[in-house]
Amino acid sequence: MPVVNRIAEFAEEMTGWRRHLHQHPELALDCHQTAAFVVEHLRAFGVDEVHEGLARSGVVGIVHGQGPGPVTGLRADMDALPMDEATGLPYASTVPGRMHACGHDGHTTMLLGAAKYLAETRNFSGSVALIFQPAEEAIGGGRIMVDEGMMDRFGISEVYALHTDPFGPLGEFRTRPGPIMAAVDDFEIRVTGQGGHAAYPQACRDPMPCALAIGQALQTIVSRDADPLASLVVSLTQVHGGSAMNIIPGEVYMAGTVRSFDADLRDHAEARLRAIVEGQAVSYGVAAQVDYHRSYPPTVNHADQTAFAADVARGVSGQVVDDLAPEMGAEDFSYMLEARPGAFLFLGQGIGASVHHPEFDFNDAAAPFGASFFARLIETRQPRG
Template sequence: MPVNNHIAARADEIAAWRQDFHRHPELMYDLPRTSGTVAELLRAFGCDEVATGLGGTGVVAVVHGREPGRMIGLRADMDALPILERTGAAYASQTPGRMHACGHDGHTAMLLGAARHLAETRAFAGTAVLIFQPAEEGGAGAKAMMDDGLFSRFPVDEVYGMHNLPGLEVGRFAMRPGAIMASADHIDITVEGRGAHAARPNQGVDVVLAGAAIVTALQQVVSRNVDPLHSAVVSICMFHAGEADNVLPPVAKLGGTARSLDPQVRLHLRERVREVAQGVAAAYGATATVEFSEGYPVTSNHADQTAFAAEVAREIAGGAAVDPVAPPLMAAEDFAFMLEAKPGAYIFIGNGPSAGLHHPQYDFADGAIAYGASYWVRLVERALPL
């Protein structure tokens, strides 16, 4: 079964929803217009239940098939990013400093298109639960919805997610069993020394020098402390110290991220970053306090559900257009929390030669809509056959 003809005929309308979301981006949990529009459309489609307010502004719709059966969940994220858009699109963001730079507008629109088709046809036995989630971009909206009773109220047997991928041709899909995206922890380092006049550095303890040495040393944690066959990243991305060019400041603050595809590597990174930062600081006569804030866990696909997702994708795009063992990404994704609670799979759909995710010139490829919405529909029909 190729792209659903009925959905393809409506692709322009679904794209219009997407472009409307794009014009009006909202951040994190503050999604009154986006979640309100989603709920209004779902009710208009005739979904059997539309619940709002889960995890703050999450929306969940329920569509029952023609016969009873199992329950599966499909998830899309809704939030945008605090980035100034530079696409020049006719439907560009109308709110300066905010834009849909990760394609969540497209994810939401594709799941809405699938919801309408499922509500109209109901060609399955069981229940489809359509999850529209806030705050994927750093706010752990998936966990917030779960903490608010998502899976106790809607006890799905499996859950599936999908994200667009720039560089992958439109009409193609990619996935892999096991770790497909990395864990992400936040690193905060405070280096304390002794301030002094810049002309007399010997009377102080230079935290800028110590901090610079810490940054350099931390780049060796992965290359010399992590098994070469494992993947890890340590990046220090912020360095703040001082207010004048002739004063050695007493304090410097560094911030960054540690990422890995393995929970044991994740723990090892925490240990080594702390030990290295503190040891290097001491060598310069300073002290370093290292704090880790736990972010998203590894996004780890379940083998059976990933194989099933690949089968469905092949029906939509053809066998040659599906990569079932794609390389993982070191970006992070809060769908990981859902996969810790339920079996399921997270896959990528091609976005073509667009700018990268989180780039001010990124835009979701509307040509992917028919493929994505068709995938959702066929996944429900295959997972819940009549």
């Protein structure tokens, strides 16, 4: 049976929820309309406790089972991306410059579906904590919820999450023990010289040659400073300088990202980046400043919980890959996995436009698989009696 029968019965209702959320995307911590939609439905389902205002607009719903037992957390993210939608769908975003381009509308819908089923059946012991989190795409709402004491406040012992995957067949679950997504660091570099007329470079201190040299030298962090078998990405993604063809600028701005899995390699990449910038600035006789920001840590699945989650997924769809290669994307669910054991899985929605693409759309046919996975995970992990 690919999905739980009861969940299949209200699959069309789930589609309605998802498309409503898709039309009304919100950003970062300000997911107030989305949170209100979630709260309204949790209360209508008969969820025992509904807690609002975590990480500004986050929600945690508690469903009690039958008899004592642990509390397992299930997490969905709610926020959208600051980009315009190009799908042309009848339920496309109604907010210019905002779009659910990463499937968080689907994640919220899948957890709502599991909430409806679990509140109806309560065929489990202990409790389930339904975590609706803002600001996955920026700021790190997961970190804020953990820092606010969510795990201890609700007694959560394990935590699990799903993410839609437009590169996998519909209903296929993919995961792995250990690192599954990378740590992400961001950097900004400002190279400052003395601007002036481009016809008289001798009267200037041109920052452009230094910026170009920095850009080339940064690639040696991966190609010459890191173990070739280690996973490391250093990407220079922005270079801005100058305003006219006959003006030497006074400053060049550069920015980019560093992705890694290993803590020592993460430290080494930052140290080498700083040394390269400093050395090139001295060489070219200009000044340079580095702002290096450590963001999400690597998403590291716990072995026992990952094996358990994969077994549950097999019972839901029969399509499971449990040795997925690590990916260089990042996830703030990493903070929850640092706080409690658990697992992060991808759920295939069929091949289509990539996440973060203006033509992306969550496949509503995937929602019953995700909701069934969450429901079966709780019933299997915390059996009644």
